[in-house]
Amino acid sequence: MARAELMDYDKALELFEPVIGLEVHVELNTTTKMFSPAPNPANSAYHGAEPNTLVSPVCLGLPGSLPVVNGDAVRSSISLGLALGCSIAPSSRFARKNYFYPDLAKNYQISQYDEPIAFEGSVEVELANGRVFDVPIERAHMEEDAGKLTHVGGSTGRIQGAEYSLVDYNRAGVPLVEIVTKPIFGAEADAPELAKAYVSTIRDIALSLGISEARMERGNLRCDANVSLRPRGAEQLGIRTETKNVNSFRSIERAVRYEIQRQAAILAKGGSITQETRHWHEDTGTTSPGRPKSDADDYRYFPEPDLLPVVPSAELIDKLRAALPEAPAAHRRRLKAQWGFTDLEFQDVANSGLLVELEETVKAGATPAAARKWWTGEIARLANAAGVDAASLVAPVHVAELAQLVDSGSLTDRLARQVLEGVVAGEGSPQQIVDIRGLAVVSDDGALIAAIDEALASQPDVLAKIRDGKVQAAGAVIGAVMKAMHGKADAARVRELVLERASAPVE
Known part of the structure; x- marks a missing residue:
């Protein structure tokens, strides 16, 4: 065309x-369909059921069946x-x-x-x-909703050019x-x-x-x-x-x-x-x-x-009117004040369409700043690359878990991005991926000191510069240590130990 x-x-x-x-x-x-006692696949409890298993005589239009x-x-x-x-x-x-x-x-x-x-x-x-x-x-x-047709054959997945079509009545009703x-x-x-x-x-x-x-x-x-x-x-x-x-x-x-x-x-x-x-x-x-x-x-x-x-x-x-939640506009104003966001920060969230996800992430234990950082940053980047909405990539509870692992020092931001990619790929929760891949930050000072001493010994000129007060030279040693630790070290802690081992004053 x-x-x-x-x-x-x-x-x-x-x-x-x-x-x-x-x-x-x-x-x-709802638990059941609009006019039928069949389970409702729009309820998460029944999502993903095998085709034509969530049906009843009403869904199938059988003679004598009546809607309720x-x-x-x-x-x-x-x-x-x-x-x-x-x-x-x-x-x-x-x-x-x-x-x-x-x-x-x-x-x-x-x-x-x-x-x-x-x-x-x-x-x-x-x-x-x-x-x-x-x-x-x-x-x-x-x-009531209609069922779902799957067109088999052809290159577009549409009825044009398909060899035949399959019907799934799970969604019907x-x-x-x-x-x-x-x-x-x-x-x-x-x-x-x-x-x-x-x-x-x-x-x-x-x-x-x-x-x-x-x-x-x-x-x-x-x-x-x-x-x-x-x-x-x-x-x-x-x-x-x-x-x-x-x-x-x-x-x-x-x-x-x-x-x-x-x-x-x-x-x-x-x-x-x-x-x-x-x-x-x-x-x-x-x-x-x-x-x-x-x-x-x-x-x-x-x-x-x-x-x-x-x-x-x-x-x-x-009764139903009395139970209504806040209107969306009032709700946004309250959250902005509660989270302490500036106008620009909150607008960033509102523009992303991820306010609900952000709120659920905060409820799950993340700080507002961390929730905003992950949803509007790395998650949005992954979503844009995949051409999908960010909300479909990851659950708020997993974003909160990821943020807490970073805040506790168990992950660096770099490692956390790797964990997030694993979550999006369906490998499990953040903690499960950390355990499976062995991505936790090395917090054993003994292992860090050993790597630092080896890096200092291999770069005596850098060691001399650090001892002369040129602490910016420590970057070369820090880089070598981070490489040796496969990125699984806290760079700030490595820097502290490098300066200590070189007996140089910390700025």
């Missing part, structure tokens, strides 16, 4: 106003709606969404259409440059909340960053509520990004595209930016945009056509005849 022509980003913004809309799907971590609403999923959905500033419907109804679903055996999805559980809210989102947006929420509705924004105006050049920051905020909310694992690499949190352009001064919205199932913050930002540039190039030449879904390709940083985007009428929605309306009591809503 020929690569699409792109317009320079700044030029595109001179000619057109970008308008975005975001649909975020949050998989709930998961009460925990309803309560989680209400909590999420309240955290989004939404009104909770006194009565909401499920609907059948008819579409060709090869990965939903009954060939329709139970969703909500014109009577969602939550509606009319807003979420405050802050960008790196200090701009604050109130993103308007149109609705948050309950539905997983409880979802889909959060749909209204069109977002005024973001201008910040539209890609706003999309990324908004999804990050939704993730923070879901995690703080405890209703979802919210791991994007597992598909617990996915975003469909709608982008349209309209000429400067025009009132009518342009035709939109919907880039489906983008599953990393970095990709969301890149996909929105790419679509702005692609659409601008087409419109500037007098072309028209096709209303369609598009696929995001992480490897090339491009989108490609999916299918023509259907309108609501095409899905032939009608009320689900096997389910009664959901009618939450006022008492339940009040």
Whole structure:
């Protein structure tokens, strides 16, 4: 497929106003599925199960099987709606969404259409440059997830060119909340960053509520990004595209930016945009056509005849509202003060999208400074090199353990980076990797002194310089000792011992 022509980003913004809309799907971590007693693979207890083992007659659409609403999923959905500033419907109804679903055996999805559980809210989102947006929420509705298709054969892993497809119904029926924004105006050049920051905020909310694992690499949190352009001064919205199932913050930002540039190039030449879904390709940083985007009428929605309306009591809503955690903006302000970060330091963390990971690392025993250092430094570097989100590489508890090993003197920063690479590679916890690889710092002064004496004896000219007061010459001896110890020594302690053995005063 020929690569699409792109317009320079700044030029595109001179000619057109970008308008975005975001649909975020949050998989709930209830024990069972939305309408079935089958175990829920979005709950970590069941993640990674063999295909087609987390199923029931309801998941498989067997004749005579009937759905039953998961009460925990309803309560989680209400909590999420309240955290989004939404009104909770006194009565909401499920609907059948008819579409060709090869990965939903009954060939329709139970969703909500014109009577969602939550509606009319807003979420405050802050960008790196200090701009604050109130993103308007149109609705948050309950539905079930589809299963998973694996296309075998071909070079892309997609259905085109595949020899056959395998279906896994484990994910079919997983409880979802889909959060749909209204069109977002005024973001201008910040539209890609706003999309990324908004999804990050939704993730923070879901995690703080405890209703979802919210791991994007597992598909617990996915975003469909709608982008349209309209000429400067025009009132009518342009035709939109919907880039489906983008599953990393970095990709969301890149996909929105790419679509702005692609659409601008087409419109500037007098072309028209096709209303369609598009696929995001992480490897090339491009989108490609999916299918023509259907309108609501095409899905032939009608009320689900096997389910009664959901009618939450006022008492339940009040109870769930009282249990809400801090709003993300207030939470960030409190953490900044608690950790003693400067504005620049905290913004560095906020920009990384790793605030949740940082907080969990501090809770696990690391100092805020150490947690920030590792997450925004070496872990972010490894993530960028691999083209993935840093949160998917390592667990906060392991980062805390690594930081504690450094603080205790068991590891140097250099050794700790080797340990971190082992953790990312799946070799075990930091302590296990230290033990297996023998990476602990040599703390035996006797072993260090022996190496130092040997280095001094082999470099008498350096020894003479040190004794003459030229202590900077000790660097050559320290380097030799560190090499002899394979880097497993504390350089500061080695320096102290070198100066002592040379009988030179310490500066």
